[in-house]
Amino acid sequence: MTAPREVAIVGGGLAGFTTAQELRKHGYDGRIRIIDPEGVPYDRPPLSKEYLDGSMPAEKLPFVPDSWYADNSVELVTERVAALLPAEGRLTLAGGTELSADTVVLALGGRARTLPVPGGDLPGLLYLRTKADADLLRTRMVPGARITIIGAGLIGAEVASTAAKAGATVTLVDPVPVPLAPICGAELAVRLHAMHAEHGVDVRCAMTTAIEADGPEYTVALNDGSRIVSDTVLVAVGIVPETGLATAAGLATDQGIVVDEAHRTSNPAVYAAGDVARIRHSDGTLLRRHEHWESAMHGGQAVAASIVGLDLPQHGAGWMWSDRYGVHVEAVGDMVNGTPIVRTVDGVPVTAFRMESDGRMIGACTIDGGTAIRAARRIIDRGIVVDPSKLADATVELKKLAR
Ligand SMILES: Cc1cc2nc3c(=O)[nH]c(=O)nc-3n(C[C@H](O)[C@H](O)[C@H](O)COP(=O)(O)OP(=O)(O)OC[C@H]3O[C@@H](n4cnc5c(N)ncnc54)[C@H](O)[C@@H]3O)c2cc1C
Known part of the structure; x- marks a missing residue:
C-alpha cells in the first residue's frame, strides 16, 4: 500500500x-x-x-x-x-x-444540541463545547449569581459542581430522575445525583417547556408548572x-x-x-x-x-471519567446490560459491576475507586470469571481477582 x-x-x-x-x-x-x-x-x-x-x-x-x-x-x-x-x-x-x-x-x-422548545434559540443561552464557551461561562460563576443548568448529564453535572463551589445559586433541571444510569449503573448514579442537593443545588426533575428572556433575566418554564428565574441559562443536553x-x-x-x-x-x-x-x-x-x-x-x-497500512490497534472495553464535588468517577464497558453486583463501604455504594450469566464481567463503575477500574478493565478484557461474592466484598482487592 x-x-x-x-x-x-x-x-x-x-x-x-x-x-x-x-x-x-x-x-x-x-x-x-x-x-x-x-x-x-x-x-x-x-x-x-x-x-x-x-x-x-x-x-x-x-x-x-x-x-x-x-x-x-x-x-x-x-x-x-x-x-x-x-x-x-x-x-x-x-x-x-x-x-x-x-x-x-x-x-x-x-x-451542542439546542432545546426544541419556544425560546430554545434565544441568543443569550450558553452552551459548553469550546474554550470560548468556557471563558464566557466563567464570567458568570460569581457568588450570588443565579445559574440554571438544563441537563444533568456529564457536562451539566460538572458545571453544577463548579458553579456551586464558586458560590453561585444553581438550579439543575433534567426530566430523568437518575441521569447517568446508562454510564454508571443506577446504584452509583443515584449516589452521584444526590450530591447536587447535598451541595446546595436546587434539583428539579422536570421537562423544560419554554425559555423566556426579559432584559438580563431568563425564565425557564417547566412542565410541573414551576418557573425558574436566573441570570444565566446553560443548555447541556448533548x-x-x-x-x-x-x-x-x-x-x-x-x-x-x-x-x-x-x-x-x-x-x-x-x-x-x-x-x-x-x-x-x-x-x-x-x-x-x-x-x-x-x-x-x-x-x-x-x-x-x-x-x-499498519494493523489496527486493538482496544478493550471503553473507558470514561468524570469529576464532581471532589469525587472522581470512572466507568468501563457496559453498565446497561447484565446483572448488577455492588460493593459498599459503610453502606455507601462505591463500585458497581455488571455481570453476564456465564460469570464474565461486562462493565464496572467506581467512585474514588483508585486502581479498581484498571483491575476491572483487565477482568473484562481477558474474560476472567470471578467469584461474585468476592466482587461484592469491598475488603477483597480487585487487582487480586484480575490475576
Ligand atoms: C466540556 C467538556 C468536558 C468533557 N469531559 C470529559 C470527561 O471528563 N471525560 C471524557 O471521557 N470525555 C469528556 N469530554 C468528551 C471529550 O472531550 C470528547 O469526546 C472529545 O473532545 C472528542 O474529540 P473529537 O476530536 O472527536 O471532537 P472535538 O474535540 O469536538 O473537536 C472537533 C473539532 O472540529 C472542529 N470543526 C468542526 N467543524 C469544522 C469544520 N467545518 N472545519 C474545520 N474544523 C471543524 C471544531 O472546531 C473542533 O475543534 C468532554 C467534552 C467537553 C466539551
Missing part, C-alpha cells in the same frame, strides 16, 4: 490531533495539515472542570507545546472547511481558498454530530459519519474519527457513537494506522 502524499485533517480536537501525532510516530513523511477555526488543538475535559474553576491556566489546555507543530512539520490552518471534493482531491475553506489533499480525515466532533460536510460530499451518514472498522468512510480517501464517527462492523452492525475522550484518541490512532 502506498501512503498518501497529503493528509488534511479537518478538526483539531483530540481525534484530529492524535491522527497527526500517530502518523508522525509511524514515520509518515508526507504533508499533514490540521484545519480548524479554533487554531492550536486543545483538550476539552478541563473546560467543565479545572479550567472552568480557574485552577488550570489557559496555557495548559493545548495537547502539546506550540513548537511541536514546527518540529513535526504539522501545519495548522486556522479556518473552517466549507466543502469537501474528495473525487478531485481537494477541499474548500470558508474563505474560498482551495487546498489539495489526497486523503482527508474528518474529526469534526459535534456541536451534542449533534457535525455530519454536514460529509453529507454534502455524498458520504454515508446515520446520526454520525459511518465508517468501517478501519475508520474509512464510504469514500476510501476519506476517514472519520472521534465523536462524529459511527462504526459499522463488517457484519452490518452499526455501533453507537462514543462521546468520550479515550474513544476519540483510539479513533485517531486507528485512522493513522489505516493510512500507513
Whole structure:
C-alpha cells in the first residue's frame, strides 16, 4: 500500500490531533495539515472542570507545546472547511481558498444540541463545547449569581459542581430522575445525583417547556408548572454530530459519519474519527457513537494506522471519567446490560459491576475507586470469571481477582 502524499485533517480536537501525532510516530513523511477555526488543538475535559474553576491556566489546555507543530512539520490552518471534493482531491475553506489533499480525515466532533422548545434559540443561552464557551461561562460563576443548568448529564453535572463551589445559586433541571444510569449503573448514579442537593443545588426533575428572556433575566418554564428565574441559562443536553460536510460530499451518514472498522468512510480517501464517527462492523452492525475522550484518541490512532497500512490497534472495553464535588468517577464497558453486583463501604455504594450469566464481567463503575477500574478493565478484557461474592466484598482487592 502506498501512503498518501497529503493528509488534511479537518478538526483539531483530540481525534484530529492524535491522527497527526500517530502518523508522525509511524514515520509518515508526507504533508499533514490540521484545519480548524479554533487554531492550536486543545483538550476539552478541563473546560467543565479545572479550567472552568480557574485552577488550570489557559496555557495548559493545548495537547502539546506550540513548537511541536514546527518540529513535526504539522501545519495548522486556522479556518473552517466549507466543502469537501474528495473525487478531485481537494477541499474548500470558508474563505474560498482551495487546498489539495489526497486523503482527508474528518474529526469534526459535534456541536451542542439546542432545546426544541419556544425560546430554545434565544441568543443569550450558553452552551459548553469550546474554550470560548468556557471563558464566557466563567464570567458568570460569581457568588450570588443565579445559574440554571438544563441537563444533568456529564457536562451539566460538572458545571453544577463548579458553579456551586464558586458560590453561585444553581438550579439543575433534567426530566430523568437518575441521569447517568446508562454510564454508571443506577446504584452509583443515584449516589452521584444526590450530591447536587447535598451541595446546595436546587434539583428539579422536570421537562423544560419554554425559555423566556426579559432584559438580563431568563425564565425557564417547566412542565410541573414551576418557573425558574436566573441570570444565566446553560443548555447541556448533548451534542449533534457535525455530519454536514460529509453529507454534502455524498458520504454515508446515520446520526454520525459511518465508517468501517478501519475508520474509512464510504469514500476510501476519506476517514472519520472521534465523536462524529459511527462504526459499522463488517457484519452490518452499526455501533453507537462514543462521546468520550479515550474513544476519540483510539479513533485517531486507528485512522493513522489505516493510512500507513499498519494493523489496527486493538482496544478493550471503553473507558470514561468524570469529576464532581471532589469525587472522581470512572466507568468501563457496559453498565446497561447484565446483572448488577455492588460493593459498599459503610453502606455507601462505591463500585458497581455488571455481570453476564456465564460469570464474565461486562462493565464496572467506581467512585474514588483508585486502581479498581484498571483491575476491572483487565477482568473484562481477558474474560476472567470471578467469584461474585468476592466482587461484592469491598475488603477483597480487585487487582487480586484480575490475576
Ligand atoms: C466540556 C467538556 C468536558 C468533557 N469531559 C470529559 C470527561 O471528563 N471525560 C471524557 O471521557 N470525555 C469528556 N469530554 C468528551 C471529550 O472531550 C470528547 O469526546 C472529545 O473532545 C472528542 O474529540 P473529537 O476530536 O472527536 O471532537 P472535538 O474535540 O469536538 O473537536 C472537533 C473539532 O472540529 C472542529 N470543526 C468542526 N467543524 C469544522 C469544520 N467545518 N472545519 C474545520 N474544523 C471543524 C471544531 O472546531 C473542533 O475543534 C468532554 C467534552 C467537553 C466539551
